[in-house]
Amino acid sequence: MSYFSKQQIEAAIAFHGHLCPGLAIGIRAAELAQCELDNPSDDEIVAVVETDMCGVDAIQFLTGATLGKGNLIHRDYGKMAFSFFCRDTGKGFRAVLNPEARGGLEEEMRQLAEKIRTGQASDQDKQRLGELRHSLQERLMHLPLREMFLMTPQTQGLPKPPRILASLRCEHCGENTMESRTRRFGGQTLCIPCFAKVEQKV
Structure with a gap:
């Protein structure tokens, strides 16, 4: 990570409550937005998020886009996708998390999480899940942005x-x-x- 300072990232983690892979995705999406849109102010930037996962907190905290200002828009599509626009320039893009960004860790994590949910997990299972989560969030925090996200320019669709x-x-x-x-x-x-x-009707 190079765009945000250590203090900014720590503040974003405190705002959300913990560091996790989902928050790491949001931190990196916010970094991508600031880099691609030439550091817009919190009034110029518009963020459209297609998920309600942890990373949205990081996007809100680090870009300054908020529901109250009308420049953080949630579309409940269940996709790890984020669009960012600059009102002043009209420039925008949509970024989707590259499926390969997780490095193949998600299936084992999903299986372990299900064992924990159903009360079938051993102490070793819980420890393993913790190790995998840490490995994944470290990977996501350091992966080059162009490898982490699949980007599409957006020349239309700037929210009103x-x-x-x-x-x-x-x-x-x-x-x-x-x-x-x-x-x-x-x-x-x-x-x-x-x-x-x-x-x-029913």
Whole structure:
């Protein structure tokens, strides 16, 4: 690692609570974003994450992109993929974790984790999983970025800046809801949870 200081990485680990392979992926994705986009400010950068795994905390902490500022966008696709854009230049790219980045360690880790989950793991199994996790996070922290991620330039698809919209009162629960998140049903304006209750087909 060379882009972020040791202190920045330690602070990101403290923010998340621990260092793990998932957080290492996020740290390296944040590094890739800063390098490829020429160090954008936390207002210029936009991050689109396709997972809710540990690494998202590192991306948020190290790039300054946040849900509250509207420049950290979560798409629940279950993919280890991250897109980054710079609002000022329009430059962007999508990075997907290279399957080979894990060095073939994931299958044994998955099997050991399942044994632990089902109460069948020995002390040696638990120790082995800990060793594998440490080996993987070390590998991920030092692998060249171009080997770790498969990158595709993004010339379109820069998310729109956040807008302040009116709030409408849900006619079922009475709670105010952002206009763009309401639904119409039976002549009523409903929030999404109330709409789901009355519109259920099963």
